[in-house]
Structures are given as C-alpha cells and as structure tokens.
Amino acid sequence: MRRLHPLRTISIALLLILGVACTDQESAEQAMVRQAIAIEQADECHLCGMIISNFPGPKGESYNKSSDTVSKFCSTRDLFSFILQPENKRQVKEIYVHDMSKTPWQRPEDEYFINAREAWYVIGSEKKGAMGKTLGSFAKKADAEVFIDEFGGKLYSFEDISIDVL
Template identity: 55%
Template sequence: MKKLFSSGLSVFLSLFLLASCGGDDKQLAMVQKAVAIESGEECHLCGMIISNFAGPKGELYRKEQQNTVHKFCSTRDMFSYYLDPENQRNVSVMYVHDMSKMPWEAPDDGYFIDAKSAWFVAGSNKTGAMGKTLASFSKQEDARTFAKAYGGKVINFEQVKLAVLM
C-alpha cells in the first residue's frame, strides 16, 4: 500500500509540475499535440473552410491558451498569423503536414510535424487555399525533390519571412 501511495504521489507531482511550468516550450509540446482537422472547421486567419482545399495545413498553440489549437487552411496563412510580432512571441508550438507522406490533394492529419524543424519549399507552382503556399517536409532531401519537380526554393523555419509569403 505504501508503494502504491508513493507511486501515485510521484505521478501527481509530475503532472502538477508539468502544468505549473507554462514557460517551457518543450514541456508544452508534450501536451499540445496536433489534432485532426474536422469537416467544416474554419481557418483561424481567414475563416475559410479548411478541408475544402488541397495542400499542407498548419496548427499552432498560443502560450496563454494552452488547450486551444488554432487551425489554418494553409501553411501560408499560419505563417502570416505567426509572423505578426505580437503573435510570434506568444506561440508555444506549431505543426505542419509532412507532404512527403501524402498526396497534395488530400493531406493526412496523421502526419503533422513540428514546423520549427521542418523544411519548406517557397514559390512552387503548387497552390493551397490562398494561392501560393509553403510546401512542408520533415526531410530536406524530400523538399529538394519537390522543388525540382514543382519549382521553388528550399528554406528552413528561420528563413520564413513575410517577404517569402508574398
């Protein structure tokens, strides 16, 4: 009984510490997972129905709204939102589809990846909800292969700027 109580107490303390450490992005990412995009859900930025469009989508969590996922109809819309300085400092985690795992026309929500470690192709001839969008990949080699086939330039997360989105 003592061992069971001790084990239960350590689990409780671990969960309490996790919940109370709101500033650690790695701990938040453990709790804030990508979720499926349901039919009829609207883009947080433009209000369009997300599932009506091809191409990679994005999701993010804000630090002060830890249980609310914000979903976007394209990676371009997600980055347009994120790159606003007020939003940028308040985002804890971002997810994008890994387009090497699925067809462009039907992104699979089982293949979201951390946007900060993703590779992107900007300027390809593939379009998303709002026209040109950033194709997202977990591996740089896959991004290069896509760029050879559809045009565009391979960039990493740090290189995504508003000028790239235009």
C-alpha cells in the same frame, strides 16, 4: 558504520520509483497537449475564415501560450502570415504543419502533422494551396529537395521565413 533498516531501504526505493513514474506520466500528458489535433470537416481558417478541408495543400495549426487554444489554418501561407505578426510571435507555443512527403497534396491526412519549427519549406513551387501559392512543408530536407526537382521552388528553414519572404 551505520546500517539502514530493511524497511527503511524499501520505503526509500518505493518513493524513488513513484517519483520517476509521476514524472514520466506528467511528461506524457504534456506531450499529448502538444500534438496537432484533427482538422474537422467544418473547421474554418483562423486567418481568412475559409473551410479548411475544401482546399489542397499543407495545413497548419498553432497553440497559444496563454490560453492553450489551437488555431487552425487552411494553408501554411496563412499560418506563417499569422505567426509572424509581431503581436502573435510571442504568443505562439507550438506549431504544426503537414509532412507533404507522406500525405497526398489534394487531401493532407492529419496523422502526418510535424513540428513546424523543425520542418523544411519550399516556396515558389507550381503546387497551389488554399490561397494560391503556399509553402510546401517537409520533415526531411532531402524530401523537400526532391519536391523542388519536380515542382520548382526554393528551400527554406523555419528560421529563414519572414513576412518579406512570404
């Protein structure tokens, strides 16, 4: 039976540890790129050009696949109007919306952005956003149902939303 030299064993172990560490660092860097960024006071809506922070209700952001640029939206309605356009659908990489169960409707806070593809939406409630009627966005279905009980509307998943629904 062949035995490994202790130095060779240590070298192999170090290489494995370094490989895992580099992979973890790359994953962390990719995760950082895929987070929503703060909406600044003067940011304008990518779709309508209005100042985003001047209006109530959930906001949205989307990252473009090819350029990794972020587009910000004054409402979830504008966000969906943009990302559902055929020429934009294939270009969207990541999408974020506010979790309205954790942040005030009048001034949503940036630390409560969630993955839009995993969110639940309420359409047709009495709550207004920047463009009038908007989509209330929630991380949990139960929170969206509580919102419906209080403000009305109908529950949708991300996949259920189309231009016709808007």
